[in-house]
Amino acid sequence: MSATFTAAGFRRGFLEGLALLPGMVAFGVVFGVLAGQVGISILGAASMSVFVYAGTAQLLALHAWGAPDVLVAVVVAVVAMNSRYVLFGAAMQPWMRGLSPWIAYPSMFLMVDANWATAMQERDQGRRDVAVFAGVGLGCMVGWVAGTVAGTGFGQLLGDTKRLGLDFFLPAFFLSLACGFWKGRGDVLPFVVGGLVAIVVDRFVGGSWHVLAGGLAGSLAAAFAPRPAAKAGADGPKQGEA
Amino acid sequence: MSFDPSTTSGFVIIVSAMAVAAYLTRIAGFFLMRFVVVTPRVEAWLKALPLAIMGSILGPIAAHGGPAEYAAFAATAAVYLWRRSDILAAFAGMAVVAASRAVFGT
16 A cells, blocks of 8 residues: 545644644744844744744754854754754655655655654554645644744843743753653763763854764764664564664 | 845845755655665664754753753753653743743843
């Protein structure tokens, strides 16, 4: 059976995506407020949220807004933040096999953390309607853009955002994601090596390079370390396939 | 060449570059999986990448941070483990940072 793309699935996904509205709006407001502070207009912030559609990448890009190498810095920020989507996409490919590229590639534009998780759940339940994935992605975008507009528009009313802890939203969000990804002791190595390398690069190089440097160093360290997988069944049957 | 994001043309160029980069990250893995042979080492690398990236984001912040940030990190992890919601946990961390800055100053 190959993957399908149905109107009913799209509707179901879109409604599921709208259910995530409060969280997406709140995240959007955080971005909108901070975007307004570096002088981005409502239309500018909204168009960035539609076309880039990557909250963490957009937040990090704002840090580089005044820098002389802003073009390089924002692209590095996007690639570093979104590099997890490369992995998400790799995991999606077998599930979407059989779907026309004309539907598959536009659908991938809508991939965020939430609908990737949906897709993996659908896969585990034996369903292959990619429209559900696309629908959740579009539903999430509604809240994200609405929040962006509200945050940029009314952000000035909030005053000093550091007092409200807005600068801490992104680190806290990533710590939560890390908790979600955490599977066991094998995860200590990439996390700690990435953190330490990033601290050194941040101190001596600056910019957003510490994310890329730490990410590569930590993941490669984990890939080339002797695997602690002898721990019986920790990684399931995959070990046997090697 | 330098780009000024406060001009319309500079802004459009910068957002376009971000949009292209973001879309490429979304299709790269999907596209490449047709050609890549996923050896156990490649799989181990792919699996470790998300946590390595999160460690590298959090490391410098922890290094620059003080008691307010450490308390907030602890609150974030606790709320995540309790409710399993990343956005809720992030807001909890934000609230703790704001509260401790209000009490102890920044």
